Amino acid sequence: MSLDSSSPDNFLNACASQTAVIDKPLDLVCGATLPSHSLVFEAYGTLNKAHSNAILICHALSGDHHAAGINADGKVGWWDHYIGPGKAIDTTKFFVVCPNNIGSCFGSTGPTSTDPETGQAYGHNFPSIQVRDWVESQKYLMDHLRIDCWAAVIGGSLGGMQAMCWSLAYPEKLQHAVVIAAAMKLSAQNIAFNEIARRAIKSDVEFKNGHYLDYQTTPKQGLALARMIGHLTYLSDDALGRKFGRLVNNGDLDTTGKTLGEFEVASYLNYQGDKFSQKFDASSYILITQMLDHFDLAKDYNGNAAEAFSHAQCQFLVVSFSSDWRFSPLCSEQITDSLINAGKAVSYIKIESDQGHDAFLLPNARYQKAVGLYLSRVSSKLEEIAL
Numbered sequence: 565m566s567l568d569s570s571s572p573d574n575f576l577n578a579c580a581s582q583t584a585v586i587d588k589p590l591d592l593v594c595g596a597t598l599p600s601h602s603l604v605f606e607a608y609g610t611l612n613k614a615h616s617n618a619i620l621i622c623h624a625l626s627g628d629h630h631a632a633g634i635n636a637d638g639k640v641g642w643w644d645h646y647i648g649p650g651k652a653i654d655t656t657k658f659f660v661v662c663p664n665n666i667g668s669c670f671g672s673t674g675p676t677s678t679d680p681e682t683g684q685a686y687g688h689n690f691p692s693i694q695v696r697d698w699v700e701s702q703k704y705l706m707d708h709l710r711i712d713c714w715a716a717v718i719g720g721s722l723g724g725m726q727a728m729c730w731s732l733a734y735p736e737k738l739q740h741a742v743v744i745a746a747a748m749k750l751s752a753q754n755i756a757f758n759e760i761a762r763r764a765i766k767s768d769v770e771f772k773n774g775h776y777l778d779y780q781t782t783p784k785q786g787l788a789l790a791r792m793i794g795h796l797t798y799l800s801d802d803a804l805g806r807k808f809g810r811l812v813n814n815g816d817l818d819t820t821g822k823t824l825g826e827f828e829v830a831s832y833l834n835y836q837g838d839k840f841s842q843k844f845d846a847s848s849y850i851l852i853t854q855m856l857d858h859f860d861l862a863k864d865y866n867g868n869a870a871e872a873f874s875h876a877q878c879q880f881l882v883v884s885f886s887s888d889w890r891f892s893p894l895c896s897e898q899i900t901d902s903l904i905n906a907g908k909a910v911s912y913i914k915i916e917s918d919q920g921h922d923a924f925l926l927p928n929a930r931y932q933k934a935v936g937l938y939l940s941r942v943s944s945k946l947e948e949i950a951l
Contacts, residue, residue, distance in 0.1 A: 577934035580636065581606055581629055583671065586704045590666075596691035599680060603705050604671035605629045605663035608647060609655035611711075615945055618711045619653060620702060620738075621662035622719030622726035625794075625852050628670040628846060631662040631920070633939040652936035657943040663705055665698045667851045675847035676777070679947060681740065688774030688847050695722075695859050699729045705736070713737050715942055716889075720924035721891065722852075726861050728899070731876040732861075740942055741876075742935065745924040747895035748861040748869055753756040754890065757797050758853040761790035766844050776846065787846050788837030795836050800920035804829060828898045869902035876903075880910040881938045883931065885923040 581604050592769035593745040606629045611618060621631050621643065632655075634640055647653045647660055662745070664670040667690065676691040706714070717727045717738045724746025731741045732746045750758075763770060768786030770780050808829040865872035874881055882898035893914050903910040917923040 565925070580610050582905040582928060584663075584705050584708045586708065587702060590701060590704065591693055592697045593694040594692045598666070598673060598691075601673035601701065602671070602677075603663045603666070603673075603701060605661060605705065605838075606631065606633075607659065607661050607709075607870060608632055608839035609657070609659045611659040611709075612946075612950070614711065615711050616949070617657065617943070618659045618661060620706070620717045620730075621647070621653075621660060622698075622702075622717065622723035623662065623665065624719070624721040624723050625856065626791075626840070626849075627664075627723070627791065628668065629662050629664040629672075632660070645925075646932060646935065651695060652932045653718065653939060654936070654943070658939070661705070661709065661711075663702060666701050667693045667698075667855070669843075669848040674845070676845050684718070685777045686847075688850075690847060690851060693851060693855050695725050695855060697731060700798065702726075702730075702736060703737070708929065713739060715946060716740040716742055716939065717861050718742040718744070719746070721746060721921065722856055722859075725856075725861070728861055729876050731872060731880075734941055735875055738878050742877050742883070742936075742938070743882045743896070743899060745885055745888055745891050745921060746899070747891045748899055749859060749863075750857055754924070755857045756897065758857055759791045762850050762853060764789040764793065771846065774847065783846050784838075784841040787849060788834075788841040790837075790849060791840035791844075792833045792837040795833065795840075797890050800889070800918055800923040802878045802887060802918040803920055803922075804866075806918070808927050809831065812829070821851055830930035840862065843896050869898070870905035873903050873908055875905070876908055878879070880908060881913045881935070882910060883924070883934065884912075884914045885917045885919070885921070885931075886914060887918050888921045888923060890921040 584603045584605065587600045590601055626643055630639060630641050631643045632641035633644065647655065649656050653660055654883045655836045664672040666672050669676050675686045677686055679686045714737060717730045726742040727741040727743050730738055765783055765786035766782030770776055770781045771783040771786060776782055813826045813828055813831055862869040862872045882896050882900050884893040888892060896912065900910055900912040911932045915928060917928055919926050
């Protein structure tokens with residue numbers, strides 16, 4: 565793998581997706597087996613001769629493989645603020661890989677893929693998956709790319725859960741884990757929001773008890789509502805108030821209190837929901853939110869997070885955001901405390917932001933500097949080894 569997007573001019577044109585076909589059975593935690601599977605991914609930067617400068621980027625619930633640059637459709641990557649030449653995740657120093665995970669709907673094997681046993685789309689029959697399954701599939705991609713050890717595994721939200729899982733599943737296969745706006749398990753409130761979102765999808769008449777693909781339809785209204793619910797939890801009250809307040813699109817409230825127009829915040833959420841329903845698959849949304857609900861890092865370690873992290877060998881950077889109430893700073897502090905109790909090397913930073921959970925995706929100078937400085941030390945160490 566020798567894609568060269570190390571210069572800014574090349575980088576803008578280097579964001580072509582690739583597909584790795586894994587002709588090896590993938591045994592899932594649920595007991596099912598995928599006889600083979602495909603992973604769509606993008607890669608940025610140049611893999612060095614020692615294959616030692618590779619970074620894995622793990623996407624969150626609705627993310628995809630297009631993390632940076634501008635693709636053929638003119639779409640900017642979802643983490644473009646942080647990945648690229650001279651940015652925090654510097655592609656002049658690192659070879660950066662971002663796959664779309666199994667169960668999703670952007671080209672990798674998932675509910676919309678063909679089930680080899682039936683010749684039809686998997687649909688709601690796609691087997692349940694766990695974060696560990698995503699890590700196992702990523703390990704296959706790692707082998708496909710002939711990378712022996714990641715310089716770092718980095719992710720925000722559900723991506724951070726994958727980074728932690730990597731440190732336990734394959735402790736010798738990563739040198740650093742960057743865990744951003746994540747948690748070791750979901751709170752009851754988070755699980756409740758996900759259940760409401762799934763209920764919205766399943767209540768759509770077009771859901772057809774999960775058989776909507778057979779009817780060549782999709783539960784767009786339910787999926788849009790699910791996204792509106794989820795999107796609202798990613799934002800903070802301050803951010804919503806600053807951006808929208810009580811502004812109304814067409815006029816204001818009249819003297820009788822009757823609404824003369826739609827509130828701009830309502831218009832915004834409706835737009836986000838409708839846009840999402842055009843590109844995401846309902847079965848994938850149900851599948852991945854259930855995966856989120858069932859993630860529990862310490863479950864197989866007597867419920868003891870320090871015991872779980874005792875198996876890790878890498879160093880950690882943990883990042884939280886002050887206004888994130890979906891995965892609050894307390895969640896990151898619990899991760900950090902557990903790592904300290906396990907005797908692991910960990911750095912922790914809380915970033916002041918009023919952007920809520922979405923802050924990990926948005927520009928923030930202190931956030932960028934923190935991640936950039938941490939990874940610059942990683943890069944310097946790699947250079948020392950090369951010498």
